[in-house]
Amino acid sequence: MDFNATLFGQTIAMIFFVWFTMKYIWPLLDTAITERQEKIADGLAAADRSQHDLELAQKKAAETMREAKEKAAELLDQAKKRHAEIVDSAKDDARTEAEKIIAGANAEIEQEVHRAREELRKQVSVLAVAGAEKILQRNIDASAQADILDSLVAEL
Amino acid sequence: MAETSTGYIKHHLQNLQVCSTDAGWAFNTAENPTLCAGNFMTFNVDTLGFSVVLGLIFLWIFRRSAKKATTGVPGKFQCFIELIIDFVDSNVKDTFHGKNKLIAPLGLTIFAWVYLMNLMDLIPVDWIPGLAHAMGVPYLKIVPSTDVNITFAMSISVFILIIYYSIKVKGIGGFTKELTMNPFNHWAAIPINLVLEGAALLAKPISLSLRLFGNMYAGELIFILIALMGWYQLPLHFGWALLHLLVIFLQAFIFMMLTVVYLSLAHEDH
Numbered sequence: 514m515d516f517n518a519t520l521f522g523q524t525i526a527m528i529f530f531v532w533f534t535m536k537y538i539w540p541l542l543d544t545a546i547t548e549r550q551e552k553i554a555d556g557l558a559a560a561d562r563s564q565h566d567l568e569l570a571q572k573k574a575a576e577t578m579r580e581a582k583e584k585a586a587e588l589l590d591q592a593k594k595r596h597a598e599i600v601d602s603a604k605d606d607a608r609t610e611a612e613k614i615i616a617g618a619n620a621e622i623e624q625e626v627h628r629a630r631e632e633l634r635k636q637v638s639v640l641a642v643a644g645a646e647k648i649l650q651r652n653i654d655a656s657a658q659a660d661i662l663d664s665l666v667a668e669l
Numbered sequence: 670m671a672e673t674s675t676g677y678i679k680h681h682l683q684n685l686q687v688c689s690t691d692a693g694w695a696f697n698t699a700e701n702p703t704l705c706a707g708n709f710m711t712f713n714v715d716t717l718g719f720s721v722v723l724g725l726i727f728l729w730i731f732r733r734s735a736k737k738a739t740t741g742v743p744g745k746f747q748c749f750i751e752l753i754i755d756f757v758d759s760n761v762k763d764t765f766h767g768k769n770k771l772i773a774p775l776g777l778t779i780f781a782w783v784y785l786m787n788l789m790d791l792i793p794v795d796w797i798p799g800l801a802h803a804m805g806v807p808y809l810k811i812v813p814s815t816d817v818n819i820t821f822a823m824s825i826s827v828f829i830l831i832i833y834y835s836i837k838v839k840g841i842g843g844f845t846k847e848l849t850m851n852p853f854n855h856w857a858a859i860p861i862n863l864v865l866e867g868a869a870l871l872a873k874p875i876s877l878s879l880r881l882f883g884n885m886y887a888g889e890l891i892f893i894l895i896a897l898m899g900w901y902q903l904p905l906h907f908g909w910a911l912l913h914l915l916v917i918f919l920q921a922f923i924f925m926m927l928t929v930v931y932l933s934l935a936h937e938d939h
Contacts, residue, residue: 531771531778541738545740
């Protein structure tokens with residue numbers, strides 16, 4: 514347990530070890546730790562930021578969805594209205610067309626009736642003349658009584 | 670090693686030494702263990718050698734990690750190293766508030782190195798000396814911190830740093846004033862102040878080294894005593910080793926912490 518030159522040996526060793534640590538070990542590890550701390554801090558900040566962005570995006574998406582729904586409802590309304598209009602106008606068209614056809618048919622019937630009546634009149638007048646001829650066979654001149662016959666025909 | 674208990678203990682406490690004698694450099698031998706006693710030009714080959722080897726192991730481990738250090742995801746080994754770095758760094762930052770590139774690496778070196786030196790205490794006391802004996806080496810003390818030369822060399826280095834920073838920060842005048850005008854701020858009290866402050870200053874390196882030396886020497890001695898007990902040593906050895914595990918860490922931590930505290934006191938200008 515004497516003091517001896519080991520003191521100097523150990524002192525030299527210590528100076529070398531401390532110098533080596535100071536020069537080649539501590540700065541490297543310290544820098545690595547500090548840089549990683551910065552990286553982690555940045556990462557956490559970025560995560561916070563993206564969380565915020567996500568919330569914003571969700572809000573925006575919800576709004577867009579709502580707008581789209583409103584627009585769709587509007588379109589549906591318009592379409593219904595338009596459909597009703599088309600149906601109405603089609604009904605109107607059909608009615609007018611039907612009326613036209615009915616009027617045409619009526620007119621034709623009228624015409625037909627008229628023609629048939631004319632025909633009938635002619636035939637009745639011929640028949641009346643023939644009958645009158647038969648009744649008045651004698652000296653009755655058909656042509657002399659034509660005016661009477663005509664007035665008769667007109668009365669029919 | 671069939672000897673008496675006294676011989677066994679003495680054998681374990683004897684350093685392997687080399688000293689400069691009249692006939693040149695010579696090792697102490699089993700026949701003449703005290704060849705170097707009282708000769709200042711003596712090197713304790715065993716403790717100094719183990720101390721240097723352990724210091725180199727510390728440098729190698731940390732240098733390897735430092736070279737591979739990544740700022741990305743660290744591996745488990747790097748995590749472990751960084752844990753130690755962070756432990757030292759936070760202790761230094763808590764105590765020392767100035768800017769000094771030396772103190773943190775100094776703290777780390779002291780902590781890791783002293784820890785490794787103390788750790789040798791946990792190797793069963795007969796293993797390595799027994800191995801050395803078989804190889805013809807008569808003595809081998811493997812725990813450097815049980816050698817008062819080793820601990821004093823470290824505390825004196827710290828002491829020189831204390832003086833250096835005291836003078837650098839406060840100037841020679843400031844440092845002298847601190848030694849002479851405290852605690853009684855009067856010119857008549859200068860001798861008393863000088864004695865008090867001088868004792869306080871000198872007590873720093875002495876207590877620093879004797880604390881470590883005393884703890885480790887006592888621990889080692891108890892390990893040796895336990896080893897004398899035959900089969901009963903097993904449970905006792907286990908218990909003492911368990912307790913010593915705490916002492917080893919604590920002494921390394923205290924040495925580092927007090928170094929940092931003393932150096933930060935040296936930086937404080939009153």
